[in-house]
Every structure is written in structure tokens, then in C-alpha cells.
Amino acid sequence: MPGREASVAAAVPPGAPLVEVRGVSKRYGPVLANDQVDLTLRGGEVHALLGENGAGKSTLSKIIYGFTRPDAGAVRVAGEPAALRSPRDARALGIGMVFQNFMLIPAMTVLENIALFLTDLPAVVRREAVAARIRAFGERFGLHVDPSALVRQLSVGDQQKVEILKLLLARARVLILDEPTKVLAPHEVEALFRVFAALKAEGYAILFITHKLREVLACADRITVMRQGRVAGGFGPGEADAGALVRLMFGEAGPVGDEAPAGPEARPAAAGPILELLGASARAVGSETALTGLDLCVRAGEIVGVAGVSGSGQKELGDLILGLRPLSGGSKRLCGEDASSWSIARMREAGVAFVPEDPLVMAAVPGMSVRENLYLGTGRRYRKGAGVRWRALEAAMAESFRALAFPVPRLDPPIGALSGGNLQRVVIAREMAHRPRLIVALYPTRGLDVRSAASVRDLLRRARDGGGGVLLISEDLDELAELADRLFVLYAGAFRGCFPRGGWQTGAVGRLMTGEREADHG
Amino acid sequence: MAETGRLSALGSAPPVRAALRYGAITAVALAAFAMVLLLAGKDPLRAYADTFSYTLANAYGFSELLVRMTPLLLTAVAVALPSRLGLINVGGEGQLYMGAWLASAGALMFPGLPRWQLLPLVALLGFIGGAVWAAIPGVLRAARLVNETIATLLLNYVAPLIVSYFIFGPWRDVRGSAYPQSSAFSEAARLPSFFDTRVHGGLLIALAALLAYWLIMEKTRWGVDMRAIGGNPEAARRLGLPVAAWIVIALAIGGGFAGLAGMGEAMGIHGRLRQGLSPGYGFTGFLIAWLAGGRPLGILFMAFLFAIITSAGDTLQITQGLPYSAINLLLAMILFIVLARRPRKAGR
Numbered sequence: 001m002p003g004r005e006a007s008v009a010a011a012v013p014p015g016a017p018l019v020e021v022r023g024v025s026k027r028y029g030p031v032l033a034n035d036q037v038d039l040t041l042r043g044g045e046v047h048a049l050l051g052e053n054g055a056g057k058s059t060l061s062k063i064i065y066g067f068t069r070p071d072a073g074a075v076r077v078a079g080e081p082a083a084l085r086s087p088r089d090a091r092a093l094g095i096g097m098v099f100q101n102f103m104l105i106p107a108m109t110v111l112e113n114i115a116l117f118l119t120d121l122p123a124v125v126r127r128e129a130v131a132a133r134i135r136a137f138g139e140r141f142g143l144h145v146d147p148s149a150l151v152r153q154l155s156v157g158d159q160q161k162v163e164i165l166k167l168l169l170a171r172a173r174v175l176i177l178d179e180p181t182k183v184l185a186p187h188e189v190e191a192l193f194r195v196f197a198a199l200k201a202e203g204y205a206i207l208f209i210t211h212k213l214r215e216v217l218a219c220a221d222r223i224t225v226m227r228q229g230r231v232a233g234g235f236g237p238g239e240a241d242a243g244a245l246v247r248l249m250f251g252e253a254g255p256v257g258d259e260a261p262a263g264p265e266a267r268p269a270a271a272g273p274i275l276e277l278l279g280a281s282a283r284a285v286g287s288e289t290a291l292t293g294l295d296l297c298v299r300a301g302e303i304v305g306v307a308g309v310s311g312s313g314q315k316e317l318g319d320l321i322l323g324l325r326p327l328s329g330g331s332k333r334l335c336g337e338d339a340s341s342w343s344i345a346r347m348r349e350a351g352v353a354f355v356p357e358d359p360l361v362m363a364a365v366p367g368m369s370v371r372e373n374l375y376l377g378t379g380r381r382y383r384k385g386a387g388v389r390w391r392a393l394e395a396a397m398a399e400s401f402r403a404l405a406f407p408v409p410r411l412d413p414p415i416g417a418l419s420g421g422n423l424q425r426v427v428i429a430r431e432m433a434h435r436p437r438l439i440v441a442l443y444p445t446r447g448l449d450v451r452s453a454a455s456v457r458d459l460l461r462r463a464r465d466g467g468g469g470v471l472l473i474s475e476d477l478d479e480l481a482e483l484a485d486r487l488f489v490l491y492a493g494a495f496r497g498c499f500p501r502g503g504w505q506t507g508a509v510g511r512l513m514t515g516e517r518e519a520d521h522g
Numbered sequence: 523m524a525e526t527g528r529l530s531a532l533g534s535a536p537p538v539r540a541a542l543r544y545g546a547i548t549a550v551a552l553a554a555f556a557m558v559l560l561l562a563g564k565d566p567l568r569a570y571a572d573t574f575s576y577t578l579a580n581a582y583g584f585s586e587l588l589v590r591m592t593p594l595l596l597t598a599v600a601v602a603l604p605s606r607l608g609l610i611n612v613g614g615e616g617q618l619y620m621g622a623w624l625a626s627a628g629a630l631m632f633p634g635l636p637r638w639q640l641l642p643l644v645a646l647l648g649f650i651g652g653a654v655w656a657a658i659p660g661v662l663r664a665a666r667l668v669n670e671t672i673a674t675l676l677l678n679y680v681a682p683l684i685v686s687y688f689i690f691g692p693w694r695d696v697r698g699s700a701y702p703q704s705s706a707f708s709e710a711a712r713l714p715s716f717f718d719t720r721v722h723g724g725l726l727i728a729l730a731a732l733l734a735y736w737l738i739m740e741k742t743r744w745g746v747d748m749r750a751i752g753g754n755p756e757a758a759r760r761l762g763l764p765v766a767a768w769i770v771i772a773l774a775i776g777g778g779f780a781g782l783a784g785m786g787e788a789m790g791i792h793g794r795l796r797q798g799l800s801p802g803y804g805f806t807g808f809l810i811a812w813l814a815g816g817r818p819l820g821i822l823f824m825a826f827l828f829a830i831i832t833s834a835g836d837t838l839q840i841t842q843g844l845p846y847s848a849i850n851l852l853l854a855m856i857l858f859i860v861l862a863r864r865p866r867k868a869g870r
Contacts, residue, residue, distance in 0.1 A: 322760070324759065324760065343762070344759070344760065344761075344762045345762035345763075345764065346762075347762075348761070348762045349762075354760065356760070360754075361754070361756060361757070362756060362757055362760050363757050363760060363761065364754065364757055365749070365750045365753035365754040365757055365758070366753065366754065367749075367753045368746075368749060368750060368753055372746050372749075372750075375743070375746060376746070376747075376750050376757075376758070376761045376763070377760075377761030377762055377763075379762065383743055386741075386742040386743065386744065387741065387742060387743060388743045388746065
């Protein structure tokens with residue numbers, strides 16, 4: 001039956017508007033999240049919606065998906081005025097959305113997850129028929145997933161494919177993807193863009209929400225830039241360039257650290273080692289990755305990068321260094337001392353800081369005040385008897401915020417009320433307050449907007465220049481290329497290659513990341 | 523980013539609204555229980571009037587409320603404190619019995635000590651008895667072997683058996699009655715009582731425990747650590763907090779408070795160790811802590827309310843000829859009404 005869906009997708013000729021948003025406004029309390037927004041989605045086009053966090057991208061997409069009702073303005077679908085009171089209405093009109101958090105049931109199979117989403121199935125589902133449709137769509141658009149696999153066994157990239165397949169089988173013609181590349185490794189992003197191309201060729205309209213310029217330039221036909229709830233500007237095919245996009249996203253003020261040099265820099269002569277791993281190994285529990293025989297050295301005044309596709313052992317490596325995971329072999333030394341069996345508290349006390357991917361999960365307690373969160377993890381420094389020397393703590397933290405050129409937030413509200421970028425700033429200010437000797441950064445810019453990400457990178461650079469050692473674990477090769485003085489490639493829990501700055505090409509590193517070949521250590 | 527979504531999980535109801543809410547719950551439950559009374563052929567207004575005049579409007583009745591409140595406050599704190607770390611202690615009843623048992627052991631072993639030595643000793647032993655009993659599930663949980671809810675619950679069935687063994691065996695009072703009970707403690711081991719009533723020094727201990735709970739949680743760095751563990755265990759671990767140690771400590775302190783409740787019953791009320799020392803104070807304490815959301819003033823209010831309700835059981839038995847267990851219906855109704863609302867975890 002695949003032909004039937006194809007006919008639906010082809011019902012509106014390519015180039016004709018499938019969705020027209022006209023003068024949509026939406027207010028949340030004092031915030032005007034959308035202000036007189038216009039947007040047109042055409043079949044056969046990838047339309048990128050670009051903007052900083054809080055620019056109104058999510059609100060607009062939720063309005064198109066019927067999740068949120070606008071205060072003013074209208075949405076037309078295939079030329080007809082559409083009453084989008086709920087996502088059900090939007091789906092009936094052929095609009096589907098893939099959220100940042102996938103809406104899948106891990107314990108069920110791909111087929112069951114997709115069948116749950118389809119409203120037109122008979123009471124007794126013919127599994128083979130659904131499976132055949134899944135395979136047919138997979139073949140057509142490069143979305144290969146085994147229908148009988150359990151969702152919890154799938155990689156994040158494959159789960160995203162299931163989400164897209166769900167929409168396609170439910171006959172969506174307009175696909176909205178909210179930050180779909182945030183969870184993907186570089187080669188998965190490329191695969192996703194190939195899927196976009198295949199969908200485009202069959203007349204689907206794609207709304208691709210992101211804040212990454214490079215991706216927009218790589219795959220979008222049309223670009224709409226949002227800033228502070230308004231459409232700041234738009235570009236047709238081939239009209240956009242990075243400079244113009246940045247100016248539109250940020251207005252006159254460019255992102256922090258934009259002009260920072262990215263090339264080779266003068267390094268102080270080889271300083272003493274801060275962190276050394278000598279044949280360090282760790283066992284795996286459950287679905288974790290075992291680490292085998294890792295040799296690594298981070299010197300003072302050096303950023304050491306670790307590249308790898310997701311699930312290669314990055315989190316395990318970070319945990320091993322931080323002292324959360326016992327070594328099963330080899331040793332770990334911090335500033336010359338054997339730290340193999342040190343607890344995380346002792347590692348932190350000895351000057352190890354941790355900048356995580358998602359501070360709300362890994363480094364902050366959402367329900368507690370900013371002040372209390374600043375205290376957590378400072379060890380013995382601000383203890384006095386049974387209490388805390390809050391004034392001394394506040395003074396030290398204010399100083400840290402000032403040194404980092406971050407605005408000092410209000411200390412009383414719960415930290416969970418802060419935006420993602422501000423939250424990361426609080427965590428960084430806390431971690432940097434006591435001049436750490438080693439900073440372990442685990443995907444520190446993931447999920448941050450361009451400006452916040454730039455300020456985090458700038459911070460790592462400054463910490464390095466101040467004589468600290470930085471271990472940067474990242475899946476973003478551009479970021480590693482910009483920052484890392486040396487780059488290790490991690491694959492299946494072991495280092496497959498080590499490159500000095502400027503001594504590596506993306507292609508070679510990418511092949512090592514996917515385990516295609518061993519490298520000559522250089 | 524869904525920044526608005528995070529806010530909704532935060533903040534607690536202001537005190538006035540909380541009081542109104544408790545009041546409304548009580549009113550609805552009383553109305554529903556009135557139906558039960560009508561079905562049983564009793565006059566609900568009369569029953570409520572009797573309850574009022576025998577408890578709140580009567581000096582003796584009021585003193586009995588305070589007597590009941592004493593163990594309820596302590597067992598409620600025993601639940602509330604670990605709940606701030608996300609731990610569910612259902613073992614207040616067993617911890618109460620073990621507190622009473624160890625305190626009794628002290629009182630029986632050193633009958634000749636002067637009061638100023640013996641009373642602190644039995645209080646300390648009462649605390650230790652409950653603390654050790656709660657530390658067992660704490661260790662099991664910290665080692666990730668057994669869920670603390672299961673372990674504390676099951677230990678409830680063990681503790682009374684230990685007490686029974688001693689009062690049927692080594693400690694049995696052979697000279698006294700045929701009841702299985704220990705011989706009477708020396709006068710020095712008895713908690714002082716006030717104004718010729720059964721209200722005893724345990725009430726002061728209970729109020730002090732409630733105050734200590736609040737001070738520890740809100741004013742000390744230990745409270746910050748414990749709340750951090752409850753708020754985000756993953757972050758707490760990554761920030762170097764000794765999570766496993768805190769799990770054991772928090773459960774032990776909670777168990778210690780429940781143990782003090784048992785000590786109070788043995789030393790303040792019965793003057794000897796008995797079976798049936800507690801008519802389920804440990805379980806009622808759990809309900810109180812849970813309904814109060816772990817808030818100290820809420821615990822005070824709910825403990826008072828539950829003291830009235832359990833006293834009402836006695837009153838109804840005497841004046842209306844209803845079985846005492848009828849009052850369990852009222853307790854169940856309150857629970858039911860609370861559960862019918864959005865569930866709210868204690869201490870969150």
C-alpha cells in the first residue's frame with residue numbers, strides 16, 4: 001500500500017505552500033513569544049527555522065502542530081484555513097512533529113510503537129502488513145530500522161528514525177523536527193540530511209528547527225531567522241551565508257568569542273602532567289562500555305580532546321577520571337600523586353572541576369535555590385560547624401562570576417527556573433571559583449545556543465591559558481578542531497588514535513570514530 | 523527549551539492555603555463518616571458532639587490527646603526526615619518496638635541507678651534501638667541490595683516478635699499477673715508526668731525532635747546535603763556528597779526518633795514492656811508525615827488531628843457502642859480523599 005501515502009504527499013504540487021502562517025502572535029505573561037510571525041512551508045523544501053534559545057522557534061512550531069493556540073493570526077494548510085485546536089487536528093491535516101524528547105515506549109518494539117500512533121488500523125492488527133509498510137518506507141527514505149527490534153535497544157539515531165517513520169506511516173506531509181541534530185553524532189547528522197533530501201524529492205515539506213549555522217547552510221532550501229519572537233529575516237535557496245545569519249540572529253551584538261583565533265597558537269613549553277592515565281581499565285555494568293588500557297596525559301596549559309561517536313565510552317571515561325567509577329586495572333595519577341582509588345569528593349578537593357552536558361541532571365538540584373546549588377560540591381571550604389559561611393561563599397562566587405564576565409543571577413529563586421544557558425553559567429562559575437587544576441568537560445556545549453556555547457568554549461580556552469589542564473570530551477568535531485591541542489579518538493572503550501593540533505583530517509578521524517581502521521599514532 | 527515546565531514542579535503552597543486544604547479534607551471526611559454512622563443507626567451529630575466534649579472540651583480528654591500525640595509526632599518525624607532524601611521509611615512501628623525493647627533492657631538491667639543517670643540512659647538506648655533497626659535497611663539500600671521500603675516494612679513484623687520472646691521468656695514478670703509482660707521498671711526509669719495526667723516527658727522530647735528536624739533540614743549544611751540527595755541523587759553523587767553514608771545516617775536518625783516514641787510509651791505510660799505497646803503508631807505516623815508533606819507545622823497539626831480521631835474511637839465505643847475499629851473507616855476516608863487529589867510525595 002505504500003503508493004497511497006505517496007499520492008497524499010503528491011496531492012499538492014511541489015513549490016505550492018502547504019502551510020502558511022500569517023501574523024501569529026502568542027504571549028506568555030510578560031513575554032511575547034511570537035509577535036506577528038509569518039512563515040510559509042512548501043512541499044519539496046527543507047525550511048530551516050533558526051534562532052537563539054528563547055527566540056520563539058518552539059512556540060511557533062507548537063502552534064503549527066496544534067499544541068498551542070495563538071492569541072492572534074491564522075494558519076492555513078494546503079490553502080484552506082485550518083482550525084488547529086489540538087495535535088490531533090494537525091495530524092489529520094498531515095502535519096507531524098518530532099519532539100526533542102522522543103515519544104516512544106522503550107519496552108515495546110518498533111512495530112508496536114508505530115502501530116500505536118496510527119489511528120486507522122483495524123482492531124486486529126496485521127503485523128506483517130505494518131512491518132512491510134515500515135520496511136517499504138525505510139527503503140524509500142533511507143530509514144532502515146528492524147520493525148521487530150525493541151526500542152530500548154536502538155541507538156538514539158535509530159529512535160529518531162522510528163519517530164520519522166511514525167509520521168510518514170500516519171501520512172504526514174509536513175514534518176516538523178525540533179532540534180533533531182542535538183542528539184546525533186556527525187555521521188548520523190549527515191544520514192539525517194540524506195533522509196531530508198529523499199523526503200524533499202517526494203514532495204514532503206520539512207521544518208527543521210536548529211541553532212547550528214553550519215547545519216542550516218548544509219541542508220536548508222529556505223531559512224527563516226527568528227529573534228525575540230519576531231521574524232528577523234528570511235533567505236531563499238542559495239542566498240544565505242554565515243555572516244548574514246549571525247547578524248540576523250544576534251542583531252548588532254555578535255556572539256561572545258566569535259573572533260577568537262582558531263588556528264595553532266603559541267603554547268608555553270611542555271609543562272608538568274596534571275592527569276595521567278596509565279593502562280586504565282574499567283568494567284562495564286549493564287549497557288555501559290568497558291574501558292580497556294587507556295593511556296592519556298593532560299598537561300598544564302593544554303586542552304586534550306576526546307572524539308568519538310556516542311556510546312564509545314565517553315561518559316565512562318569521564319566517570320573514571322572523576323572518581324565515580326573504580327579502576328579494574330592500570331592507574332590514575334593527579335599531579336604526580338596516585339589517585340587511582342580516590343573518591344570523587346577527594347578528586348574535587350584536589351582541584352578537579354566538572355562541566356557536564358546537562359547540568360540539571362548531572363550538576364544541579366533543580367528545586368534548591370541558586371545559592372544552595374553554589375554551595376553544593378564545594379567540599380569543606382565554606383563549612384563552619386553545622387552551618388555554612390554563606391557570606392564568604394557568596395563573595396567568592398560573585399568574584400568568580402565577575403572573573404568570567406557572567407552576570408550574577410539572583411540567588412534566592414530555585415536554579416531550575418533558570419534558562420539552559422544561565423544554568424550552565426552558574427555551574428561553571430561554581431566549578432571555576434577555586435582555580436581548578438583540571439577541568440573535565442563532558443559535551444559542555446550540547447544543547448546550548450550559539451552565544452552560550454561560544455562563551456563556554458572561550459572559558460575552556462582561558463582556563464588553558466591560565467595554566468589549567470582541560471579534558472574536553474565532545475562529539476562535535478568542529479569544536480574539537482577549534483579547541484583541542486591534542487586529539488584522542490575513542491572507539492569501543494579504547495583509544496584508536498592520537499593526533500597533535502593541525503595534524504588530522506576530519507575524514508580520517510571520522511573513520512577511526514566508527515572503528516573502520518587503526519591509526520598510526522602520531 | 524521548556525523553561526516554564528520546570529517551574530511548575532517547584533514551590534510549596536502558602537501556609538494559609540495549606541491550612542484551608544487540610545480543613546477541607548477533614549470536613550469532607552467527617553461528612554462521609556457521618557453517612558457511615560447513619561447507616562449504623564447512630565446519630566452522627568450526637569457522636570461528633572460527644573467526641574468534642576470528651577476530647578477538646580474536657581481537661582482530661584485534652585490531656586489524653588497530648589498523650590496520643592507524643593508517639594505520633596516522633597513516628598511522623600521518623601518518616602519525614604528520610605523522605606527528604608527520597609527514602610520511604612515504612613518501618614516506624616518496628617523501630618518503635620525496638621526502641622522500647624532496648625530502653626527496657628537498660629531499665630531492667632540497672633534498676634538501682636539514680637534517676638538523673640537512668641533516664642538519659644534509657645532515652646539513649648531507646649534512640650539506639652530504633653536507629654540500629656532502621657540502619658539495617660539503610661545499609662542494604664546504600665549497598666543497592668534491597669529497596670528500603672520493602673526492608674523497613676518487613677522488619678515491622680520481626681520487632682514485635684523479639685519483644686514477645688523477651689516478655690514470654692527471660693523478662694517475664696512471674697509474680698505479677700498472668701499477662702505476658704516484663705516486671706515493672708524502677709521508679710527512676712519512669713518519665714515524669716505532668717499535672718496528675720498521663721502526659722509525660724516524652725511530649726517535650728517529641729516537640730524537641732520536631733524542632734531539631736526543622737533546624738537540621740533548613741539551617742545546617744547537613745540539611746543542604748540531604749535535600750540535595752533527595753532533589754537530584756545523580757548530581758549529588760557527582761558533586762562528591764557521600765550519598766551512601768547519608769542514606770544510612772538519615773534512616774538511622776529517623777529510626778532513632780521512632781525508637782524514642784517506643785521508649786516514651788514504655789517509660790512514660792506502661793512502666794513495663796508489653797505486647798501491644800503501640801496500636802499502630804508507626805503506621806499512623808507515616809500517614810501524618812505523608813499528609814503533612816514533611817513540613818514541621820503540618821506534622822504538628824496532623825498529629826493533633828489524628829490524636830483527636832483515635833480518641834474519638836474510644837469515645838464512640840463508650841457512648842455509641844460502636845466498635846473501635848469503626849474509626850479506621852474515618853482514617854481510611856481521609857486517606858482516600860487525599861489520594862483522590864493529585865498525589866504529593868512527602869518532603870518534595
